[in-house]
Amino acid sequence: MIRGRGLAKRYGDRRVFAGIDVELADGDTLLVTGANGSGKTSLLRILARLALPSAGSLELPARERIGYLGHEPLVYRELTALENLVLFARLYRVERERVGMLLERFGLWEARNERTGTFSRGMQQRLGLCRVLLHEPSLLVLDEPTNALDAHGLELLDAVVEEPRALVVATHDPARFARRATQRLAFT
Amino acid sequence: MSDTVALARKDLLLELRAKETLPAMLLFVLAALTIFHFALPRGTSDVAARGLLWSALVFTALLGLTRAFVAEREQGMFDALVLAPCDRSAIWLGKALSVVAFLAAAEVVALPAFAAFFHGLGGRTIAAVALADIGIAAVGTLFGAMAVAGRARELLLPLLFLPTAIPIVVGGVGGYLWFLALYDAIFAVLAWATFEYVIAEA
Numbered sequence: 464m465i466r467g468r469g470l471a472k473r474y475g476d477r478r479v480f481a482g483i484d485v486e487l488a489d490g491d492t493l494l495v496t497g498a499n500g501s502g503k504t505s506l507l508r509i510l511a512r513l514a515l516p517s518a519g520s521l522e523l524p525a526r527e528r529i530g531y532l533g534h535e536p537l538v539y540r541e542l543t544a545l546e547n548l549v550l551f552a553r554l555y556r557v558e559r560e561r562v563g564m565l566l567e568r569f570g571l572w573e574a575r576n577e578r579t580g581t582f583s584r585g586m587q588q589r590l591g592l593c594r595v596l597l598h599e600p601s602l603l604v605l606d607e608p609t610n611a612l613d614a615h616g617l618e619l620l621d622a623v624v625e626e627p628r629a630l631v632v633a634t635h636d637p638a639r640f641a642r643r644a645t646q647r648l649a650f651t
Numbered sequence: 652m653s654d655t656v657a658l659a660r661k662d663l664l665l666e667l668r669a670k671e672t673l674p675a676m677l678l679f680v681l682a683a684l685t686i687f688h689f690a691l692p693r694g695t696s697d698v699a700a701r702g703l704l705w706s707a708l709v710f711t712a713l714l715g716l717t718r719a720f721v722a723e724r725e726q727g728m729f730d731a732l733v734l735a736p737c738d739r740s741a742i743w744l745g746k747a748l749s750v751v752a753f754l755a756a757a758e759v760v761a762l763p764a765f766a767a768f769f770h771g772l773g774g775r776t777i778a779a780v781a782l783a784d785i786g787i788a789a790v791g792t793l794f795g796a797m798a799v800a801g802r803a804r805e806l807l808l809p810l811l812f813l814p815t816a817i818p819i820v821v822g823g824v825g826g827y828l829w830f831l832a833l834y835d836a837i838f839a840v841l842a843w844a845t846f847e848y849v850i851a852e853a
Contacts (some may be wrong), residue, residue: 513730515851527736537731539661539722541668546661553657554735578668594731 464602464629465510466490470519471591472505479505480650481518487603487629492643495633497650503604503633504534506648510631511604527555530600532608536591540580544571544590547579548597555598565593569619590595592623605632609639654737656699658745663752665722672718673753676711680761683707683774688768698824699770703778705823708754708761708780709787715753716791719746721798729799733850743792743846744822775826780794782831783819786838790815793842796849 464487471481480502487493495503508514511531512523523529538547548562565592566572579587588611595603605648608620617639624630624643632640637647666672687703723729732742758780766772791812798808815838822830 466764511734513733525736526734529734531730533727533730535727535730539728540726541659541665541722546664550657550661551731551735554654554737556736587748607693633803 464491464524465631466522467510467516468520470506470509470516470521472502472509472514473517483519483648485510485648487602487631489629490627491645492624492630492632492640493646493648494637494640494644495631495648495650496635496637497633499649503650506530506650507604507606507631507633508533510602515641521616527598528600528601529604530595530598531604531606532591532595533606534610536579536587536594538579538587538590538594541578543576543578544582544593545575547590549592551594551597557598560598561595565596569593570615585613585616589616589619592620596623600628602629603631605630605634607634608632609634609636654741655744655748658732658742659748659752662719662746662749666749666753671721672715673756675718676715676753676757679714679758680707680711681764683710684761684764684768695769697770697794700765701824702820704765704769704776705783705820706762707765708758708783708823709813709820711757711761712750712754712787712791712816713758713809713812715750716787716795716812719734719750719792719795724799724804729850739847739850740843742850743796743842746795747788747792747842750792751784754787755781774825775828777797778828779823779826779831782828782835783823786819786831786835787816789839789842791834793846793849796846800849 465485467483467485468485473480483506485493495506497503509516510523511529512526513531535575544566545562549559552559552562566575569592571586571590574586579590583592609617612620625641634640684707740789762772762777794808794811797811798804801807822834
């Protein structure tokens with residue numbers, strides 16, 4: 464699924480990290496922890512094909528097999544929840560029926576025709592999860608996914624995490640993902 | 652092609668809801684033409700008036716282009732679009748189509764205003780404006796995406812766009828339709844071919 468050797472990231476003269484090895488098979492979970500600014504997000508963006516490493520070799524699945532949820536839910540605020548998911552369903556060649564199913568699953572069906580800019584941060588995060596799962600990715604990359612989620616949102620996230628697929632998750636709440644974790648990477 | 656249409660439709664819908672770009676473009680172009688009307692002495696030549704029309708159109712386009720990627724920049728939507736398995740040139744083409752639509756909407760108001768203030772409008776000028784819109788959208792969308800990725804984005808877009816708009820003004824004022832068509836073809840191919848690399852790590 465993922466095979467990375469000697470991964471490094473630099474921004475100009477600043478070295479974010481170096482010498483990271485990652486190997487992840489189907490069903491494995493990599494738990495990434497560390498302080499703010501330690502390089503977690505940079506690594507996750509590389510593993511989600513959103514950035515290139517400054518050094519090292521890396522094998523990743525194709526873009527259409529990756530689902531990435533970053534610090535932002537990555538939905539258009541001026542579009543409704545339904546319009547956002549229908550747009551991405553088209554881009555991912557996903558049947559429209561799946562949009563309704565996900566909106567139901569994440570408790571957003573009633574709010575489907577409301578603009579996402581009016582959503583609470585927790586609702587936006589749930590919609591972000593809908594977007595990420597739309598195309599049933601085999602690798603899920605989640606950066607601080609518990610952000611803004613209430614108790615019910617966290618239950619929904621737990622169910623997502625339990626699904627059989629490779630998972631990379633960066634979090635300040637490692638206990639929540641500890642049971643599923645097969646590998647750990649701690650940034651200092 | 653359906654990806655391109657979906658992305659262009661999304662941009663038009665965003666503007667319909669937000670109403671931020673088009674009203675600003677309309678106000679700017681009308682204000683510029685009004686200022687030119689009072690600034691130019693009576694009996695000014697057609698060529699001088701056309702020069703001012705093209706100046707107004709290029710700066711109006713620049714105003715629109717600075718807003719073209721606002722949602723992608725402020726809401727991080729480039730990440731979501733880049734992750735999608737669609738052809739990345741569809742992102743450029745969809746955005747360019749929406750830019751053409753905004754320019755055309757501004758010109759529907761600007762050209763009659765120019766005709767009323769100055770010397771009327773010929774079919775050649777209208778054709779030149781239509782051709783120029785394609786070139787402006789092609790190159791402006793590419794530079795808009797580059798500006799989003801850069802640090803000094805407010806400076807970068809005018810610095811990149813205005814020099815490349817000089818041939819458009821030359822072709823527009825002179826009414827050289829073949830020249831504008833050639834410009835469109837060259838820059839459309841260049842922008843299409845390079846857009847993927849521009850947004851690779853935006």
